[in-house]
Amino acid sequence: MRTDTVYKKAFNRAANMLRDGQLAGELPSENELRRRMCVSRTTVRKVLRELVHRELVTECNGHRSTGRPVGDNDYYPDAETTPRAKHVEQQFMEWMLRGDTRPGTSINELELARQFGVATNGIREFLIRFSRFGLIEKRPNTGWLFKGFTEDFALELFEIRVMFELRSAQLFSLQPDSSPLWSKLAALKMAHTDLLERIEGRFHDFSGLDNRFHRLINEASQNRFIDDFYDIITFIFHYHYQWNKHDEKQRNLAAIHEHIAYIGALESRNSTRIEVACRAHLASARETLMRSLTAFDESSINA
Amino acid sequence: MRTDTVYKKAFNRAANMLRDGQLAGELPSENELRRRMCVSRTTVRKVLRELVHRELVTECNGHRSTGRPVGDNDYYPDAETTPRAKHVEQQFMEWMLRGDTRPGTSINELELARQFGVATNGIREFLIRFSRFGLIEKRPNTGWLFKGFTEDFALELFEIRVMFELRSAQLFSLQPDSSPLWSKLAALKMAHTDLLERIEGRFHDFSGLDNRFHRLINEASQNRFIDDFYDIITFIFHYHYQWNKHDEKQRNLAAIHEHIAYIGALESRNSTRIEVACRAHLASARETLMRSLTAFDESSINA
DNA sequence: AAGTTGTTTTTTATGGATAAAGTTCATGCT
């Protein structure tokens, strides 16, 4: 049966809004709520029905207003707000990156389905989607081949990444002064210096910033294939570093400095400086990944 | 139910082998046949059973040998040898490229499923696979958006293509003399001059040659993302020109000459010459596509 | 007329079943 994660997530969101006063007094119309929560009215109505049922909202001759205060246990647990497909993704990435899955292993849809507790269909759809990342390959009628999260992979990934980003960065520097990209860049620059000051406690915030920064640069090239490729980067980094926190603060600190230099180069609009800064940063990102890859390999072997 | 296209295709292949004498006299073992036909022994046995049943092969105390001659109507029709997934692909491409499907149209899985006579699952799997081509986009819980086979698409596609191929071509020229790529290139050069002589009747053969040529160049970069990207090109060109034969001979003739110049440049190992030849050829390929796109748009409008 | 809410219809996300194809195990033959 289809999961009701959309409803549950919407419910939690509504509860949050009630709690921090965004919905004080009389509630807005169903349509207004629908817009704010980005779900269909059908779902909004389901949420409202439950809110009323739990007396978080009171209904009296057609008018709805806030009811009793929201308690911590009014929320649905997080796991129930994530669709199956997302769970499959998470479990697969864990299986691949943390298990001792070696290059050359063949992937069995049925086995994964059993292991993850979903229908084979869901596994298959995930694998098709995932295959664009270059880590698995389909052999018709037979199954999938895991090619390995190897150094080769990282090298090929960065070869493309550098090519794309050099181009985007040069295009960026050619934007007219009036382009909104410049102000966004200035804002990001500030965010970087701010983070630098609070680095001690907040170094986890870097990954979000990193993503925003590179996405911004890519925006200059307005090419869907470059965008899509950056999705791969984001995805891989997200999962890989989620389980690989070694030296995180150190790494992020260095990267922040590289970013700041890179931003400076962009603002100078000096083509050579840009190339140098861009290459320097990406080379260092690649080294970080490569190092963690070898470390990772060793830990798997010894595990 | 799963289609038995694998069996039928294998059967046809076996019939062909019988017909042109590759299997004269006593047949090889099941395992040997399996290897030659690239299917499982299970399928080989099914084929053999049917061959015997139709007396194309005779069996006598455990030994199999050729029976009556193969007739034209012993073959299964082509349509029955293509798996559902492939049919979906073909029908979808036709729907997209030939129908009057406008950019911005939303794609309905159920509707396509009905139209194509398959289960929704098959449609969905195809769309997921196809989404990497940058022509459609998924909006969760809602459907897919067709972004249009537009000029923007062609421009973005070629922007990447040029970037990749310039790099591959330069890497190609740096290969040592001993690299097998050089002899493959020489063979392709011959194939080109041969085709040039027989251009009148054989200009359809160019697309295969074109594909082989560019794939060969890409081989020099040994990067899975570049390979995968060329899959997009191949796919798009395959379907697009399948229904767009305008000026085909003319186009191909020009392209052959460009290829020959390009090959010469590679053989000269002169970096500048290579860049010029590569850019020239790709620019002309892009123009061809763009022209046919506008022509295509107009014909759709008038249709 | 534009915005509400109530109701019905359509479509997506997900699970389940099954024939076909692939793989492994068993037995027998040189």
Added chain:
DNA sequence: AGCATGAACTTTATCCATAAAAAACAACTT
């Protein structure tokens, strides 16, 4: 021991069913 066939088992390709979510329609209200 090594290869051939037979039989049993496993996995993939494919269809179908259904609850959840979205969209469309209808009836009111201000």
